[in-house]
Amino acid sequence: MPTFITQGRLTREYVKGGLAKPEDRHAAISKLCEQAGGRLLSLHFTLGQYDFLLISEMPDAKAAALIALTATGGGGIEGSVTTQAFTTAETKDLYASAGKIVGSYKPMGAS
Incomplete structure (x- = not known):
């Protein structure tokens, strides 16, 4: 199966929920990946531009998009x-x- 890397930012609501009731999210995210037809390979919380990094195997890009849409919608x-x-x-x-096939490509304007 293809491998996908998803990065993103946590919402304020997510952080507030985590502060009120901390939990290990690995099982929940793993289940979400399985429901989309794939599997979670790795989940990390990160510093910098993004708050998390998720590596998964999914049947295709549509299945990978389901993960982000579901988490965003939630x-x-x-x-x-x-x-x-x-x-x-x-x-x-x-x-x-x-x-x-590289020889068959000519940029626009090339003869």
Whole structure:
């Protein structure tokens, strides 16, 4: 299954809820990933521009989008960004495939 990396910010409501009743969210997020047809690989809370980093395997990009939409709709996160990640072996295959067609591409205005 494809791997996806999701990052985002926690809402004020989420933080207030965590302060009032702290809990380990791994099981809840893992269940959410399973309901979307995938699995949670890793969940981290982070410093900097984003408050969390979630790495998951999902059947496709639509399933990955379900995670962000559900968490955003539930009021827990905002400003999420989801990126598909490729292994080094997958990247090698991408380069090999691109190498076969690179000569057929001409930029606009090129003869």
